[in-house]
Amino acid sequence: MRNLTLALIAATTVATPALAQEAPFTGARVEGIVGWDRIGANGGHDDDVNYGVAGGYDVQRGGLLVGLEGEFADSNVKACAGAQTALNPRLCAKAARDLYVGGRVGTVVGSNVLLYAKAGYTNARFKLTSDNGTTETTLDRGNFDGVRVGAGAEYAIGPNSYVKAEYRYSNYEDGLSRNQVVGGFGFRF
Numbered sequence: 001m002r003n004l005t006l007a008l009i010a011a012t013t014v015a016t017p018a019l020a021q022e023a024p025f026t027g028a029r030v031e032g033i034v035g036w037d038r039i040g041a042n043g044g045h046d047d048d049v050n051y052g053v054a055g056g057y058d059v060q061r062g063g064l065l066v067g068l069e070g071e072f073a074d075s076n077v078k079a080c081a082g083a084q085t086a087l088n089p090r091l092c093a094k095a096a097r098d099l100y101v102g103g104r105v106g107t108v109v110g111s112n113v114l115l116y117a118k119a120g121y122t123n124a125r126f127k128l129t130s131d132n133g134t135t136e137t138t139l140d141r142g143n144f145d146g147v148r149v150g151a152g153a154e155y156a157i158g159p160n161s162y163v164k165a166e167y168r169y170s171n172y173e174d175g176l177s178r179n180q181v182v183g184g185f186g187f188r189f
Contacts, residue, residue, distance in 0.1 A: 025065050025106075025114050025156070030055045031164070031186025037075045038179045039095050039126075048077035050180055052098070063108045065116065071100040089132040091139075093176055096125040100148055112156040122148040122170045124178070146172035160188050 030053070037050035052073025058065055075095045082090040102120015109115055128140040150168030157163060163185055170178040 024159075025058050025060045025108060025154070025188070027188050028055070028057050029162075029186050029188045031162075031184045033071070033073065033182045033184040035180055035182030037077050037095070039075075039077050039079045039093060040177045040179075046077055046079040048075055048095075050075045050077075050098075050182060054100075054184070054186075056104075058104075060108060065104075065106040065108060065114060067104050067106075069100075069102060069104060069118070069120075071098075073098045073100070089130045092129045092131065094127045094129070095178075096127065098122060098124040098170075098178075102148060106154075114154040114156075116152055116154070118148070118150045118152070118166075118168070120148055122146045122172070124170070124172060124176075126172075126176060128174075140174075144172040144174060144176055146170050146176070146178075162186050162188065 032051075032053055034049065034051045036047060038045055038047045050073055052071055054069060054071035054073075056067050056069030058067030074097050078092055078094040080090050080092040082088050100120055100122045102118055102122075104116045104118040106114050106116030123143050123145055125143050126141075127138065130137045130139050148168055148170040150166055152164055152166030152168075154162050154164040163183070165183050166181070168180050168182075170180075172178070
């Protein structure tokens with residue numbers, strides 16, 4: 001009995017480090033994100049905080065990874081340009097929710113780092129206004145379609161959890177664009 005107990009303890013001790021080193025990137029994932037958001041409209045730009053939730057499914061084969069992902073994010077950033085006069089009204093674009101669906105392709109470096117590039121469709125809600133100094137007029141309030149590209153790194157901090165950093169650029173219709181740097185914490189299951 002004593003030999004069996006010692007054998008079980010030894011097997012558990014040997015297996016535990018191997019289990020901790022494994023960080024597969026395959027499977028469903030969900031994450032929270034927060035970061036820097038800059039929108040540009042008609043030559044003006046402004047910065048604020050971006051925050052949201054994302055999820056996806058990745059498949060890793062050897063050192064290569066492919067995946068699909070989606071995201072719901074929000075921001076309070078508002079970009080304005082113009083002098084706010086009757087002849088040169090101030091034009092503003094205020095960001096609201098942002099939806100994204102796309103894919104990513106990456107390579108696993110070592111056992112717990114993923115470097116990836118992403119691309120997909122994004123749909124953001126903006127409120128466009130014009131202000132001549134006496135009256136603010138809503139020009140458009142609606143959804144704007146665009147394309148998002150980006151690159152990032154993901155670090156597995158455990159068998160089912162990770163942190164990430166990512167840069168992405170979105171280009172929308174009507175001259176709107178967006179640069180973002182976000183960090184995230186997620187779980188894979």
